[in-house]
Amino acid sequence: MKIVDVVPTVVGTPWRELTFVELVTDTGPVGVSEVRMVNKTGTLLACIAELAPRYVVGTDPFDVERLAWNVQWAEYGRTGEVASSALAAFDIACFDLMGQALGVPVWKLLGGAFRERIPAYANGWYRTGRSPSAIAERATEVVRRGYRALKLDPFGAASAELPPTERRLSVDIVAAVREAVGPDVQIMIEMHGRFTPATAVRVAALLEPYDPEWIEEPVPPYNPAQLRQVRAGTRIPIATGERVHTVAEFRELFEGGLVDVVQADLTHTGGFTAMRKLAGWADVYGALLAPHNVCGPIGTAANLHLAAGTPNYKVLEHFNDFADPWVAELVDRAPSVDPADGCFPLPTAPGLGIRLDHDACARRPREGGVLKLFEAGWERRADPS
Numbered sequence: 001m002k003i004v005d006v007v008p009t010v011v012g013t014p015w016r017e018l019t020f021v022e023l024v025t026d027t028g029p030v031g032v033s034e035v036r037m038v039n040k041t042g043t044l045l046a047c048i049a050e051l052a053p054r055y056v057v058g059t060d061p062f063d064v065e066r067l068a069w070n071v072q073w074a075e076y077g078r079t080g081e082v083a084s085s086a087l088a089a090f091d092i093a094c095f096d097l098m099g100q101a102l103g104v105p106v107w108k109l110l111g112g113a114f115r116e117r118i119p120a121y122a123n124g125w126y127r128t129g130r131s132p133s134a135i136a137e138r139a140t141e142v143v144r145r146g147y148r149a150l151k152l153d154p155f156g157a158a159s160a161e162l163p164p165t166e167r168r169l170s171v172d173i174v175a176a177v178r179e180a181v182g183p184d185v186q187i188m189i190e191m192h193g194r195f196t197p198a199t200a201v202r203v204a205a206l207l208e209p210y211d212p213e214w215i216e217e218p219v220p221p222y223n224p225a226q227l228r229q230v231r232a233g234t235r236i237p238i239a240t241g242e243r244v245h246t247v248a249e250f251r252e253l254f255e256g257g258l259v260d261v262v263q264a265d266l267t268h269t270g271g272f273t274a275m276r277k278l279a280g281w282a283d284v285y286g287a288l289l290a291p292h293n294v295c296g297p298i299g300t301a302a303n304l305h306l307a308a309g310t311p312n313y314k315v316l317e318h319f320n321d322f323a324d325p326w327v328a329e330l331v332d333r334a335p336s337v338d339p340a341d342g343c344f345p346l347p348t349a350p351g352l353g354i355r356l357d358h359d360a361c362a363r364r365p366r367e368g369g370v371l372k373l374f375e376a377g378w379e380r381r382a383d384p385s
Contacts, residue, residue, distance in 0.1 A: 001027045001101060003059055006052035006090075008045055009356065011296070012367035013324045014382030017041040018296045020330075020356055021048065021089040023061065029100045031061060031093035032356055034298035035085045035267040039370040047086040051075075061094040061101075064273045072246070072270070084245040084270050091271025092302050092352075099351035106302075106352055110276060111309035117343040118307040119315045121149035121188060123294075124323030127380045130156055130169065132176035139177045142322075146339030149186035149213065149315060152177065157376045161199050171206045178210040186213040186315075192373055193217040193243070197226045201233030214239040214261050227258045239263050242292035246270070247278045254285040261314060265292040266306055267299050279310045288314040296320060296327040297334035301354045304335055304344050316344070323381055329360045 005024040010017055016036050023031040037044040055070040071087040072079045079087075099106045107113060122142045128134045135152065142150045154173035158166060177187060189212045191200060200218035207215070214237040219226040221243040231238060239261035244250055245268055253259040262282045266275050279289050289312055293303050300318060307313045318337060320327050328334035332355045335344055347353045372378050 001025050001029070001061065001097070003056055003061055006048065006056055008048055009358065009361050010041060010045070010366050011327070011330060011361050011364045013327075013364075013369050014367060015369045015371055016294060016324075017366055017369060018327070018330075019044055019089070020298060020361070021093055022356065023056065023090070023093040023097060025061070025097060029097055031095075031097035031100070032298055032352065032354070033089045033092035033096065033267075033271075033302065034295050035089050036294045036296070036299065037085060040082065041366070043082050044085055047082050048089060051083075051086055052090075056090050061097040064091055064094050064271075067091065067094065068270060068273050079246050081243075081245045081268060084274075085268045088267045088269065088271035088274075091273050092267070095272050095305075096351040103350050105347050105350060106272070106305040107308035107347065110272060110305060113308055113346060114311050115308060115313070116346045117341065118304050118313075118346070119149070119343050120147065120318045120337050121151055121186065121315050122147045122322060123151045123317050124319035124381065125150065125321075126152045127323065130154070130173065130379075132169075132172045135173050136176035136180035140180045143181050143185055145321065146337060146342045148184075148342040149188065150177075150181070151188035151190055151216070151317070153190035153192055153379065155191065155194065157374050157378065159194055159374050160196050162195070162203060167203065167206065170203070174207055174210050174212070183211070187211070188213045188216060188239070190216045191218045193220040194373075195219055197229035197233075200230045204230070204234040204236050208234070208236060212236055216240065216263065217242070224252045224256060224258055227253070228256060231256075231258055237261060239290060242268070244269070247274050247281065250278065250281065254281065254287065257285070259287055261290045262287050263290055263292045266303055267295060268292075272302075272306060275306055276310075279312060283312045288312050290314040291316065293317040294319055296324075297331045298352065298354055298356070300335050301347065301352050304347055305352065308346055330357055330364070331355060332357060
């Protein structure tokens, strides 16, 4: 089996663009993958178009280590977000082809079934005004749908600091959510790398009474020294890594004890090949995996296979029940959370077990949607309510 073509398809929403990549083979099977690129879809497509004829077309999809080496080392230039995302698209689709060729789900190739239920947490659900009562009402609906965990960013369009009025409002939002969902639902606090270390520590102290599961990216991801200041100033677990794009870049975070929950994105960190290595390394340092996942159904399906075979996997992020739920129409069988326990079931079909519906994709062309984190109302994600 050889790869003979690489075919991208982009679907648009008001705030994210989903890039699907299919690897066509000379024997018939087609492997599929997905990347949600943050505000740079055109750049990703250009990278895929440049790398595909160089390292993908004409190759055996089983040769994923050679593929990763070519993109990360043979290219010579330093690997960043765009190249790692293109590599992930190729790698994930190759694993889909491997699973199809062998007649087994991808998790069989990733260590087998360590678990049969994959816990999920909800994101994208707080698409309303920054009112504690309104957000608490939405949180109640999340729990009613079976989720045992949810995440929110209560900080509006803040950058660097948080004025006293905004600080009180942010804490009031979290307090209202905690009261609404009760003591047993996990609440993850997203900070989006927006704060100075001093502000992050101050805010974390105010939030501690509401027992957050973690604070996420409390400071920008480019300076571990700032994260070290936050670590020294809070007892709340720290989650970070969605904007770290190679395995090697996690070294300082692990060695410094700066991360409890590793949030590397499967689709931005080189795919299964890289993430398996990262999971093992994280385990040595007692860190858990909770990958960043803003993908539609195919990226989510890929994450389920990774979760199934990874012992130190904690929980999977999921947007698609609340933000653009129509993305389920883009595939033949979209993954869904079981309301009985807030978990995804173990996939059973060969490969990723999911196929793209091209007609449905054609009905959702690119809209030029981007995430504008530092503009008021960004959390609505184009929802006018």
